[in-house]
Amino acid sequence: MRKRAGLTLAVALAAGVLAGCSGGSNGAGDSNGTNGANDAGGSNAADAGSGNKPSGKTTTIDFWQLDGTGTQDFYVTLIKQFEQAHPDIKVKMANIPEDGFFEKLNAAFAAGKGPDMWGGWYSPDEFERGYIAPLDEFIARDDYDMNKYFQPATALRLKGTDGHYYGLPRDMSNAVIYYNKDLFDKYGVPYPTPDWTLDDFRDAAKKITHADEGIYGTDLFASDFNAITGNPIIWNMGSDVASDDGKKVKGFVDSPQMIKLFQYAQTLSKEGVSAPSSVMQTAGDQGPFSAGKIGMSLGFLWGYNDIKKASFKAGAVGFPKEEGSTGNFAWTEEVSWYMNNKSEKKDATWAFMKYLSSPEVGKQAIDTRFMWGPPMPSVWEEKGLEQDELLKVFLEQAKLPTKAPSYDRNRTWNEVASMFSQAYTDVVNPVDGKSYKDPAEVLPKTADEMQAKIDELLAGQ
Incomplete structure (x- = not known):
């Protein structure tokens, strides 16, 4: 038993997804499935860098994830909020079942393609292969605090043997x-x-x-x-x-x-x-x-x-x-977000990664049928999760050495x-x-x- 994944979203992997992967030209396009989405959890996108001014050019990033059908409406809502805060960025999402997900990723990367961003999990030696982008440049540029996440779990999962971070955590379990x-x-x-x-x-x-x-x-x-x-x-x-x-x-x-x-x-x-x-x-x-x-x-x-x-x-x-x-x-385990090292849209991808790993999204995940446990202890405490008989035990465990x-x-x-x-x-x-x-x-x-x-x-x- 690893992480549960469900059936495909209507937006399944297809030839068109590979054709639009990173490495091609930036093109305008609507995010898959955002029309008519339920706004589950409000439109707070503060950590997404709201206030960005449109540049007049739209960058579309490809995003693959392997979560079950019960999470897809939530993702659609998050993408809608992100795009509202970033009018010059569009997110094209594909949901792929866990069975076969990494095989499809590897095939795409071997062909010199692959999504700009995806969710999953790896052992640190996987980062040595070079297709996953190190994030230290972005972390340093934005003075981004990695210690706001559960540690040492985040460093154990996302730091390579070279000491660089290669991902941001989506959750903690x-x-x-x-x-x-x-x-x-x-x-x-x-x-x-x-x-x-x-x-x-x-x-x-x-x-x-x-x-x-x-x-x-x-x-x-x-x-x-x-x-x-x-x-x-x-x-x-x-x-x-x-x-x-x-x-x-x-x-x-x-x-x-x-x-x-x-x-x-x-x-x-x-x-x-x-x-x-x-x-x-x-x-x-x-x-x-x-x-x-x-x-x-x-x-x-x-x-x-x-x-x-x-x-x-x-x-x-x-x-x-x-x-x-x-x-x-x-x-302790984490599902995390990763960036394609060959992506030509790293700035836009980094903005979306930060957003999906932000406290604001963590709070929405709690409020929206508890989609996942946020990777930040501050969010658990702010939302009072220690008052829940079951969740308080998880929080106690998350604070122990691992x-x-x-x-x-x-x-x-x-x-x-x-x-x-x-x-x-x-x-x-x-x-x-x-x-x-x-x-x-x-x-x-x-x-x-x-x-x-x-x-x-x-x-x-």
């Missing part, structure tokens, strides 16, 4: 444990507390599980992402999945702490408290937790609206730790992730009647195989 208060009440289990331990988690999961009723304690160990790469538990155990630069997994994937975490996950699986694949796959579009089948679930801010619509009372809490653990990390997830450190992770996933399946969720494997035997071999592949890939760069 981190991970928590959502829990079903109704199930806790039904089975007489005390609610989790911020200082709970892995033993407390296991005990609660066992008490909530009633397989004969289709109720399971947790889905936290349903996959390697849920259990490890999508939360901070292994960090708080004093270990990691990889080195900070993502180039070393030997000594991490096979560390004593990782073996211990795999053993813990295997125990919960053997005890029957982890939701089986049959439940995970058939509980509906919003997942088994939203369907009321799971007591405790891995939760992200991107799923906040689904949880608010659930038919039960939900709570949120930080992650359980080992008894005596001194680690205090949170897992690391980049393993897949956001080096792009080689994409080539070895399946090896790690297979190891997790063999140890925790064996299929086709296979027996559980010993993590102390599996993980050293997996670490060797992963490291050999990473070394091969790095040598070929």
